[in-house]
Amino acid sequence: MSTVEKPRSKRLSKAERRAETTEQILDAAEYLFSRHGLYGVTLKDVAKRVGVHHTLLNYYFDDKQKLFDAVFARRAAVTSERRMKVLNDYDKATGGKPTVEGALHAFLDTDLDLYIEGGEGWKNYAALSAQVANTPEWGAKMMDQHFDPVVLRLIGLLKRALPDSAEEDIFWGYHFVTGALMLTLARTGRIDKLSGGLCQSGDYAAVKQRMARFMAAGFHAICAERRSERSG
Amino acid sequence: MSTVEKPRSKRLSKAERRAETTEQILDAAEYLFSRHGLYGVTLKDVAKRVGVHHTLLNYYFDDKQKLFDAVFARRAAVTSERRMKVLNDYDKATGGKPTVEGALHAFLDTDLDLYIEGGEGWKNYAALSAQVANTPEWGAKMMDQHFDPVVLRLIGLLKRALPDSAEEDIFWGYHFVTGALMLTLARTGRIDKLSGGLCQSGDYAAVKQRMARFMAAGFHAICAERRSERSG
DNA sequence: TTCTTATTTCACTATCTAGCGAGTTAATGA
DNA sequence: TCATTAACTCGCTAGATAGTGAAATAAGAA
Numbered sequence: 119m120s121t122v123e124k125p126r127s128k129r130l131s132k133a134e135r136r137a138e139t140t141e142q143i144l145d146a147a148e149y150l151f152s153r154h155g156l157y158g159v160t161l162k163d164v165a166k167r168v169g170v171h172h173t174l175l176n177y178y179f180d181d182k183q184k185l186f187d188a189v190f191a192r193r194a195a196v197t198s199e200r201r202m203k204v205l206n207d208y209d210k211a212t213g214g215k216p217t218v219e220g221a222l223h224a225f226l227d228t229d230l231d232l233y234i235e236g237g238e239g240w241k242n243y244a245a246l247s248a249q250v251a252n253t254p255e256w257g258a259k260m261m262d263q264h265f266d267p268v269v270l271r272l273i274g275l276l277k278r279a280l281p282d283s284a285e286e287d288i289f290w291g292y293h294f295v296t297g298a299l300m301l302t303l304a305r306t307g308r309i310d311k312l313s314g315g316l317c318q319s320g321d322y323a324a325v326k327q328r329m330a331r332f333m334a335a336g337f338h339a340i341c342a343e344r345r346s347e348r349s350g
Numbered sequence: 351m352s353t354v355e356k357p358r359s360k361r362l363s364k365a366e367r368r369a370e371t372t373e374q375i376l377d378a379a380e381y382l383f384s385r386h387g388l389y390g391v392t393l394k395d396v397a398k399r400v401g402v403h404h405t406l407l408n409y410y411f412d413d414k415q416k417l418f419d420a421v422f423a424r425r426a427a428v429t430s431e432r433r434m435k436v437l438n439d440y441d442k443a444t445g446g447k448p449t450v451e452g453a454l455h456a457f458l459d460t461d462l463d464l465y466i467e468g469g470e471g472w473k474n475y476a477a478l479s480a481q482v483a484n485t486p487e488w489g490a491k492m493m494d495q496h497f498d499p500v501v502l503r504l505i506g507l508l509k510r511a512l513p514d515s516a517e518e519d520i521f522w523g524y525h526f527v528t529g530a531l532m533l534t535l536a537r538t539g540r541i542d543k544l545s546g547g548l549c550q551s552g553d554y555a556a557v558k559q560r561m562a563r564f565m566a567a568g569f570h571a572i573c574a575e576r577r578s579e580r581s582g
Numbered sequence: 583t584t585c586t587t588a589t590t591t592c593a594c595t596a597t598c599t600a601g602c603g604a605g606t607t608a609a610t611g612a
Numbered sequence: 613t614c615a616t617t618a619a620c621t622c623g624c625t626a627g628a629t630a631g632t633g634a635a636a637t638a639a640g641a642a
Contacts, residue, residue: 132609132618139619153486157389161600171621176601178619245486251533251540252484254385254477258538269544289545290560297533298526301483306490308483312501313521328522332568339567340560364588364639371589393630403591408631 142168143178145239148189152246156186187260190250193243194264197232202268204228209275219334221275225268226299226333230326233303241305241320248304251296269296276337283341291337298329374400375410377471380421384478388418419492422482425475426496429464434500436460441507451566453507457500458531458565462558465535473537473552480536483528501528508569515573523569530561 130138146167150159161182165172179185201224208224209216233244250257269292276288305319317324378399382391393414397404411417433456440456441448465476482489501524508520537551549556 155387155389155485157387173601174620182600248484249481252480252536252538253387254536254538258540258543261538261540262543266544273544286545286548286556287560289541289549290556291564292544293533293541293549294526294530294561294564297531298529300533301525301529304484304486306484306486306493308490308493309521309525311490311494312498312505312524313517317518317521317525324518324522328519328572329526332523332526332572335567335571336564340564405631406590414630
């Protein structure tokens with residue numbers, strides 16, 4: 119948890135300076151929140167990491183909760199819109215006839231690519247969102263707020279890909295998908311130890327390679343059964 | 351978050367009294383930790399809920415971290431041993447020829463039954479373990495410490511059920527399973543809102559009905575593909 | 583009873599916490 | 613150039629925090 123000393127350059131306009139400082143604060147907060155959670159981090163911890171007085175965080179973000187929200191919102195908007203776009207494209211490309219696996223690839227691979235290519239900041243955000251997702255009360259509300267549209271878009275595609283299935287099955291299937299995804303993003307290191315180093319927590323590519331196919335088969339299994347229960 | 355006033359009965363031996371107080375403290379801590387996490391709860395919060403002076407918690411558990419560990423360990427031991435026993439029984443009952451779905455049913459249904467039948471305390475523990483599972487650093491270590499044996503027992507069965515598959519695929523499959531399970535245990539209420547009330551976070555029975563089948567199909571999908579890649 | 587031990591509260595400390603308001607420095611724009 | 617505004621630091625406060633050690637209380641044993 120050592121301080122990252124970026125030389126705070128001198129010749130910048132106020133607007134540039136403000137933007138840069140804001141980003142630095144968000145990055146530092148993101149790093150720390152992703153590791154210790156909202157309550158496990160103090161404003162002083164964050165300020166120290168930026169190399170700035172702690173009251174500056176109040177100046178920029180009013181209070182701790184608003185800082186946390188800003189950290190989460192910054193990248194949530196990006197991933198949400200990005201996936202929405204890809205789902206729309208996929209829908210068009212298949213002429214309104216999506217498959218389960220195709221829709222899941224669009225949804226999951228798009229997101230995983232972001233964490234693969236996005237650098238350290240995106241990986242920290244990923245771990246943070248995993249914690250938020252499993253936090254009752256305010257955590258779930260944050261997820262609702264930022265991701266309901268794109269998730270419902272995915273679910274719309276899945277319903278069309280499985281027209282005879284019960285709606286509950288689709289929702290529970292999505293629940294399994296997102297649970298698995300969130301644990302992936304958490305990068306806890308558990309799978310590394312469990313597998314004796316064969317698998318690695320941070321290996322999003324390995325997950326990308328398997329996840330959509332795995333989950334698609336799951337959907338077909340629980341939806342097919344429901345279909346046969348009805349007809350039989 | 352109102353205080354639960356159990357009348358602290360008078361005529362008990364010291365040993366009984368100690369056991370009872372210990373349980374009350376663990377229950378209160380479990381309740382609060384499951385909702386606000388380790389850092390979101392103070393010893394005073396817990397003490398208030400039990401109706402006891404906050405320094406009594408130091409007397410019983412030395413410090414906050416040890417209290418947290420005790421909360422987690424209490425039920426982790428129960429669920430771990432219980433599942434281990436059921437997996438052993440299943441292994442014997444199938445004459446050493448397990449199926450993926452059978453092993454998953456033994457592993458998952460046994461656990462879900464505990465949360466269905468176990469009352470409020472078990473549900474709180476479940477939510478707590480979901481948070482621990484997605485917490486890097488110490489969270490993953492706690493999971494390793496308590497669950498490695500039973501998880502490796504399950505994985506052993508899965509390997510035998512899928513003898514030609516790559517080991518990594520089994521481990522990643524397990525990773526998906528546990529991610530989905532943990533989100534279920536978190537009971538965040540997200541699925542309720544998302545589905546417009548059609549599904550409910552606390553409906554472990556609905557999950558039990560679908561999960562093993564869903565995941566088994568997933569395993570077969572990623573392992574089958576790997577097999578055909580090799581042979582083809 | 584009385585001595586001993588376990589349980590529980592109490593008073594206190596050292597440290598940390600978020601945040602306010604005034605002061606300082608530096609950029610901006612008239 | 614100079615007044616204004618923005619960016620940032622400093623000193624401070626009021627309250628919370630975990631934990632210590634001594635005292636009070638109750639239970640158990642003699």
